[in-house]
Each structure stands twice: as structure tokens, then as C-alpha cells.
Amino acid sequence: QVQLVQSGSELKKPGASVKVSCKASGYTFSSYAMNWVRQAPGQGLEWMGWINTITGNPTYAQGFTGRFVFSLDTSVSTAYLQISSLKAEDTAVYYCARAPLGYCSGDECYQYYFDYWGQGTLVTVSS
């Protein structure tokens, strides 16, 4: 069965970095895109961006450029989210979510609905 298993909760100080992992199993890793979604305490879902698991090309949503990096290790079917220069407002649950890959037009590819989600990783930033 499809599973996305994320790394455990993190407590970090402001200015530090964190790397969250999302290990996929039960399907062919490169056949689906991988997304990252943020949920601040008591708030809704915010799409951060996605990474094309075929090309490794990341796409970042507005507001998630600069300090946020998506990466892959296809040899272990794992996606990563790294956040640097952490701020208190980065405190949130971070989810990875799989999506079927759609068509590509030149360098631009598309994806569809998010059909499986990881369990979430709570990142707390506090001094």
C-alpha cells in the first residue's frame, strides 16, 4: 500500500536550519510528483510548492522562495524539505503529499490532485 512516512517533530532556535524527510513506499517514486504543504497552528492549508520526481526540478510557491529548498534522493525514494534561517512564524506542521503527474509542455510540467499525504512533521521555532 502507498505510504508517505515523514521524519519526527523538530524543535529549533531562530536562525537555525531544519531538514524534513518524506519516505515513499508502495509505488514507483518517479511516477508521481511530490508536494509540500504548510499548516500553521489553527490555520488552513498552504501549498508551498512541488518537485518533479523525474527531472528533480522544484517549483516554489510565492512566499516560499529563498529559505526553502526541495530535494530528492531517488535511490531511497525520499523527498526532503529544508528550511534555513528559521523564524518563529515558520512554526507549523509540514506535510508531503503525492500527486499524479500530468502533461509537460516544454520545461513546464503539471500535476493533479494530492492523493496521498504524509502524517505531518511539526516544526517548532522558539528561543
Add this chain to the structure above:
Amino acid sequence: DIVMTQSPDSLAVSLGERATINCKSSQSVLYSSNNKNYLAWYQQKPGQPPKLLIYWASTRGSGVPDRFSGSGSGTDFTLTISSLQAEDVAVYYCQQYYGAGYTFGQGTKLEIK
């Protein structure tokens, strides 16, 4: 980015009654070449990740009970729970995947009256 607006923000319905949640997109999410609406619905229960309920606006996800249905086209969509069960208490989100941005609605909290 496409803006998704849900209504109402919260909803209380009696057990066994119908629950209806609306979602409006700032531009059409209907792709004319394949006549598909690029709209999904998710359910999030407390302390759990979201779960896919509906995709292509009206196709139920794997294992989703048939009391859940999705309808609508273009810019206006509806999620209907035909007979509310206690386990349906959750926050429900719509999402468009038509344009880059993959934006979510703000969520609708569904409770038992």
C-alpha cells in the same frame, strides 16, 4: 494565483441530515480540451493529515463512502454529505489544480448540531 473561497466558514448539521459546502474559484478551472474541472475536495479530521475525498470535481477517491458527492463546473462547486455521520466531523477544503499555485480554500468546519 486562482483564489478559492469557501462558504460557509462553519456549519452545524444534525446527524442524518444533509450537509452542503460551497467553493467558488476566482477564475474557471474547467479545462476545455478535456472538459474536466480541476477541482478536489479534502477532509481533515483533528490531528490527522488531509484525506482526498473528491477529484475532477465529482469523482470519489478510493474508499470514500457514497454519501459524499461533488458537483459543479467552471467556477462554482459543491460538496454534499447526504446523511451526516458522527465520523464526518472535520474541516473540509477545496483545492484547484488548474493553474500553477494549486491553491486551497480557507476551509469549512463541520460540526454536529
